[in-house]
Amino acid sequence: MSNDAVLHGDAVVLPHSGVHHGEHHEHHHHETFITKYVFSQDHKMIAKQFLITGMVWAVIGGLMSVLFRLQLGYPDATFPWLEDILGKWAKGGRISAEAYYALVTTHGTVLVFFVLTAGLSGTFANFLIPLQVGARDMASPMMNMLSYWFFLAASVVMLSSIFVETGPFSGGWTAYPPLSALGDASPGSKTGMDLWLTSMALFVVSQLLAGINYISTVLNLRTKGMSMTRLPLTIWALFFTAVLGLLSFPVLFSGFILLIFDRNFGTSFYLSDIFIASTNKALPNEGGSAILYQHLFWFLGHPEVYIILLPAMGMVSEILSTNARKPIFGYMAMIGSLFAIAILAFLVWAHHMFVTGLNPFLGSIFVLLTLLIAVPSAIKVFNWLTTLWRGNIRFTPGMLFAIGFVSLFISGGLTGIWLGNSALDIHLHDTYFVIAHFHIVMGVASMFGMFAGIYHWYPKMYGRYMNNTLGYIHFWLTMIGAYLIFWPMHYEGLAGMPRRYYDYSVWESFKQFAELNKFISTVVIIVFAVQLLFLFNFFYSIFKGRKVTTLNPWGSTTLEWTTPIHPGHGNWVGEIPEVHRWAYDYGKDGQEFIPQTQPVGEHESHH
Amino acid sequence: MFGSGKEVDTQSSARSNLRFRTRKTYNLQRTKYNVQLRKNLNVMIMSTVTSPERKRIHPHKFTMWLALGSIIMMFAALTSAYIVKKEQSNWLLFPLPKIFWYSTLVILFSSLTMFLSAKAFKARDMVKYRTLITLTAVLGILFGALQWTGFTDLQLHGVKIFGVGSNASASFLGIIVGLHVVHVLGGVIALLVLFFRAFSNKQKIYSPVPVEIVSTYWHFVDILWIYLFIFLSFVNR
Numbered sequence: 130m131s132n133d134a135v136l137h138g139d140a141v142v143l144p145h146s147g148v149h150h151g152e153h154h155e156h157h158h159h160e161t162f163i164t165k166y167v168f169s170q171d172h173k174m175i176a177k178q179f180l181i182t183g184m185v186w187a188v189i190g191g192l193m194s195v196l197f198r199l200q201l202g203y204p205d206a207t208f209p210w211l212e213d214i215l216g217k218w219a220k221g222g223r224i225s226a227e228a229y230y231a232l233v234t235t236h237g238t239v240l241v242f243f244v245l246t247a248g249l250s251g252t253f254a255n256f257l258i259p260l261q262v263g264a265r266d267m268a269s270p271m272m273n274m275l276s277y278w279f280f281l282a283a284s285v286v287m288l289s290s291i292f293v294e295t296g297p298f299s300g301g302w303t304a305y306p307p308l309s310a311l312g313d314a315s316p317g318s319k320t321g322m323d324l325w326l327t328s329m330a331l332f333v334v335s336q337l338l339a340g341i342n343y344i345s346t347v348l349n350l351r352t353k354g355m356s357m358t359r360l361p362l363t364i365w366a367l368f369f370t371a372v373l374g375l376l377s378f379p380v381l382f383s384g385f386i387l388l389i390f391d392r393n394f395g396t397s398f399y400l401s402d403i404f405i406a407s408t409n410k411a412l413p414n415e416g417g418s419a420i421l422y423q424h425l426f427w428f429l430g431h432p433e434v435y436i437i438l439l440p441a442m443g444m445v446s447e448i449l450s451t452n453a454r455k456p457i458f459g460y461m462a463m464i465g466s467l468f469a470i471a472i473l474a475f476l477v478w479a480h481h482m483f484v485t486g487l488n489p490f491l492g493s494i495f496v497l498l499t500l501l502i503a504v505p506s507a508i509k510v511f512n513w514l515t516t517l518w519r520g521n522i523r524f525t526p527g528m529l530f531a532i533g534f535v536s537l538f539i540s541g542g543l544t545g546i547w548l549g550n551s552a553l554d555i556h557l558h559d560t561y562f563v564i565a566h567f568h569i570v571m572g573v574a575s576m577f578g579m580f581a582g583i584y585h586w587y588p589k590m591y592g593r594y595m596n597n598t599l600g601y602i603h604f605w606l607t608m609i610g611a612y613l614i615f616w617p618m619h620y621e622g623l624a625g626m627p628r629r630y631y632d633y634s635v636w637e638s639f640k641q642f643a644e645l646n647k648f649i650s651t652v653v654i655i656v657f658a659v660q661l662l663f664l665f666n667f668f669y670s671i672f673k674g675r676k677v678t679t680l681n682p683w684g685s686t687t688l689e690w691t692t693p694i695h696p697g698h699g700n701w702v703g704e705i706p707e708v709h710r711w712a713y714d715y716g717k718d719g720q721e722f723i724p725q726t727q728p729v730g731e732h733e734s735h736h
Numbered sequence: 737m738f739g740s741g742k743e744v745d746t747q748s749s750a751r752s753n754l755r756f757r758t759r760k761t762y763n764l765q766r767t768k769y770n771v772q773l774r775k776n777l778n779v780m781i782m783s784t785v786t787s788p789e790r791k792r793i794h795p796h797k798f799t800m801w802l803a804l805g806s807i808i809m810m811f812a813a814l815t816s817a818y819i820v821k822k823e824q825s826n827w828l829l830f831p832l833p834k835i836f837w838y839s840t841l842v843i844l845f846s847s848l849t850m851f852l853s854a855k856a857f858k859a860r861d862m863v864k865y866r867t868l869i870t871l872t873a874v875l876g877i878l879f880g881a882l883q884w885t886g887f888t889d890l891q892l893h894g895v896k897i898f899g900v901g902s903n904a905s906a907s908f909l910g911i912i913v914g915l916h917v918v919h920v921l922g923g924v925i926a927l928l929v930l931f932f933r934a935f936s937n938k939q940k941i942y943s944p945v946p947v948e949i950v951s952t953y954w955h956f957v958d959i960l961w962i963y964l965f966i967f968l969s970f971v972n973r
Binding site: 268269272340342345346349375382384386390413416417421428 | 792793795796798799802803805806807809810811812813814817820821824825826827898899900901902903904907908911915
């Protein structure tokens with residue numbers, strides 16, 4: 130099946146001949162503003178739509194964390210301006226308990242799903258898959274466009290939930306019943322939860338449409354010569370991400386369906402023997418099991434962690450290799466470890482449930498499977514470090530963020546070994562230790578992967594560079610800030626400080642952390658401000674950044690750098706280049722790099 | 737070389753000029769490679785490299801198979817949840833409605849008509865094709881109606897599916913069978929689209945791909961029902 134048959138006849142293959150091709154413009158069809166920027170079916174434009182929508186959410190979600198950190202750092206202070214912007218949610222300038230829980234919940238949902246799933250894999254899977262495998266577009270550009278529009282619809286619904294009278298959902302991003310199943314349980318469980326469920330259902334549809342497309346494109350639309358083992362690691366990572374999403378999001382959807390029936394149609398899947406104090410009523414539901422929801426949720430929830438992390442791993446591998454001017458160390462081991470992580474991702478969900486009364490024998494099996502993930506993770510870390518080892522490193526902002534990712538992944542991964550042991554987890558469960566662990570290893574690390582990807586592929590996206598100086602400031606302050614924020618939380622967690630509490634100052638045992646919390650909150654504000662610097666750099670550079678003048682500014686081997694500086698819909702003028710080698714021929718036979726399109730010479734050494 | 741950017745003078749102000757030169761150098765290089773490739777051709781390279789001559793599955797068909805994978809996961813989740821919940825307290829045991837046997841026959845028969853209609857399409861026997869897809873769609877709707885009758889029958893015998901006083905066992909049945917019916921009706925809509933396209937005078941469709949995709953989906957929901965029916969019959973004994 131040729132690449133071109135599925136494009137709508139617009140990007141016709143030009144006959145391969147020596148005739149004058151100069152007048153062929155890469156836009157084969159006339160594009161209006163609407164078809165180019167709004168209802169675009171070009172994967173590159175859809176990628177930018179995902180990216181910018183994700184950035185909007187990152188600002189909203191980040192701002193929410195600043196607000197609840199104000200409460201945690203300065204529980205006794207009042208900020209009259211808070212009442213101006215939040216109204217009744219911050220009466221007298223202090224965030225109310227309901228608002229605090231709503232902020233925490235929405236921060237989690239937004240960052241996990243909208244920023245680090247849609248914003249990260251949505252952006253880079255769309256942008257890089259067709260460009261790096263050598264395809265003119267996705268297998269189904271139409272479905273690809275729909276995927277973005279479902280995401281946008283989910284975004285609009287989620288955003289609207291912030292503005293309803295009873296507030297957004299406030300029972301935690303995991304939406305455990307009964308808080309999520311009973312409208313009377315809390316103000317946020319009313320309309321806010323209905324909107325949350327609607328939004329998440331739309332989001333699942335968006336992810337399924339996207340994932341199906343990514344897999345189909347990687348497996349079916351590779352250019353001539355692009356065997357699976359010649360693919361850049363970005364594509365392998367995005368491929369496994371899509372497989373994870375495709376197999377785990379439907380399970381979440383099933384869990385949501387049961388939840389919707391419990392909420393609205395009086396069934397008893399999750400609800401049992403409940404007396405609600407606010408209405409002074411006993412519920413008729415009997416025999417339900419709240420744990421059942423946790424199984425269904427975490428069967429998605431754990432793969433979701435890798436859905437967030439794998440794209441970052443793939444991009445980091447690619448960026449490290451390119452900027453160390455060395456082949457990636459252990460290419461096949463990298464693929465193997467990605468594969469192992471993808472398999473294990475489905476077999477460890479119950480480590481989120483060690484304290485639910487899980488059978489200890491079953492728990493020990495999940496401990497074993499969880500700790501097994503350390504093996505592929507360690508292989509990856511080893512390969513990243515050996516790729517850097519004695520490399521001719523160029524410290525571009527993208528490269529710095531990639532190295533930062535490796536640092537954070539090690540720091541956060543090590544505490545994963547602690548938490549994977551049920552004996553330790555029973556003590557550390559739901560403490561700040563967990564917060565520190567997953568924010569470093571999954572949250573900040575993946576954000577770093579995303580930043581690395583943005584800085585690295587920005588020249589391909591917009592034909593301009595971002596400002597390097599601002600990039601360096603952004604990196605160093607974010608890197609230092611991230612450690613300053615999350616490192617101290619380990620100590621708070623070890624001391625037993627639980628997460629999700631509104632005010633620690635009333636607890637004698639946690640009063641010792643008052644100054645530390647104040648410190649963390651101050652750093653949060655600074656780091657958030659630094660991200661605004663990044664946003665300025667991003668948007669300013671779209672219009673005013675230094676122009677890219679060479680096709681291949683990073684001296685990279687992969688196919689995306691063989692397209693014109695401003696590729697049109699269809700990516701390549703004329704035929705799609707043929708691939709003759711793997712993606713990591715850096716520093717081979719005395720040459721700095723050999724593009725994938727260059728045939729293997731007669732006297733070339735084997736890799 | 738197109739990719740290295742060395743031969744391409746990117747400082748050139750006229751972009752069309754640039755494109756022309758890129759193209760020209762590229763073609764020149766291409767010819768060189770082809771000569772060289774033919775020299776170096778060996779079996780090992782050919783086996784590792786995907787060639788366009790290889791018969792590959794149509795991307796849209798492949799996409800459908802992936803979608804089926806996610807539908808399988810959805811029902812796998814529900815049936816797993818069913819088993820987990822069943823092992824806990826308060827599980828109502830009741831026999832499945834007898835009418836499910838008839839709906840099973842109907843959906844099996846509809847698979848046959850679907851298969852024959854796809855065959856008729858490929859033989860360009862359009863009258864037979866239209867009749868058969870219409871019949872398939874009607875059988876799909878009949879299947880939905882029979883399932884509905886099954887549930888009203890259960891209600892009549894005092895098994896409450898949803899609402900106050902319902903048992904999770906019956907609610908599970910309602911949700912699993914209901915979601916399956918929704919998937920069958922989705923197939924009916926796809927058949928209707930095919931039906932109207934077959935009557936369209938604007939363009940004639942020769943590609944068998946859409947029919948084959950719908951056919952795959954239809955057989956899938958058939959097999960899915962067989963699985964669910966066996967599962968519900970045996971697990972709930």
